[in-house]
């Protein structure tokens with residue numbers, strides 16, 4: 001047995017030393033060390049040895065294995081070196097040639113719009129606030145004065161989370177009572193109004209950009225889209241402050257010639273409420289096909305914060321008042337670039353995005 005092992009080692013190292021191709025070295029590895037290789041065959045014979053001879057044989061077996069492995073490794077390294085040298089000879093590298101330029105990307109048009117909006121509001125003294133995309137019914141609806149049976153819920157087809165498999169709410173979560181404890185993908189950024197007011201005392205001056213979700217899909221709707229919420233609460237605020245802020249915002253975003261117009265509307269969490277139109281930047285308010293010849297485009301919802309909402313968030317509506325609005329960022333990005341299909345923004349076709 002010991003002799004056989006020595007012979008195997010000698011034979012293997014001589015043979016391996018002559019190999020020049022990496023593939024051949026790998027084949028030799030299988031031949032000698034593989035499951036069905038020479039060494040395994042000898043190993044199987046070990047059972048027939050007398051018990052006192054086994055340790056010695058085992059030791060020799062190990063030595064042979066290590067020896068063959070070392071031979072294989074050095075043959076492999078040599079073969080690799082040789083292959084590289086051959087490659088370099090075939091295709092010499094001219095290190096003085098200019099490098100291949102790598103195409104530079106840019107931010108997505110929605111991110112560009114979002115960053116611009118954050119910057120415009122920063123100049124107006126607004127901080128940026130944040131909230132989770134998976135939101136409590138309590139914050140997305142109830143504390144915005146939209147109780148479970150309120151018809152306004154129908155305007156926002158909602159993705160609810162199956163609570164039967166959801167983990168228990170973490171400590172410090174809002175009260176779990178009926179629908180309030182349900183989780184959903186937030187349908188607007190307005191719950192950040194509630195989160196902010198619960199977390200700090202007035203005055204509040206924030207914007208909250210982020211993703212929102214509705215069960216909607218056509219040329220002007222995608223199931224995921226982006227909004228920016230604006231909330232300003234302080235003593236003595238009126239509709240005039242709302243108009244002033246809106247005006248600075250749209251002028252900052254679309255240019256100084258842009259006008260705003262308010263039309264009466266309804267949102268449960270604002271009172272009074274308004275739809276806000278801007279003069280169509282593409283036709284400078286003159287009227288064209290895109291704005292249905294009106295010269296105006298509806299871009300956002302706004303209003304004075306409903307006193308009930310202030311009260312639910314722990315603010316005193318006798319002392320402070322507030323205004324709020326919510327803008328669809330994707331719409332703004334489309335308008336800015338003259339795109340007419342919202343879905344194109346999220347198909348991530350680089351040929352499309354490169355143009356923006």
Ligand code: PHE
Pocket residue numbers: 187188189190267270301302303324325326327
């Ligand atoms: N959250 C409303 C929506 O998504 C917009 C809005 C925000 C309206 C703030 C008024 C005040 O439709």
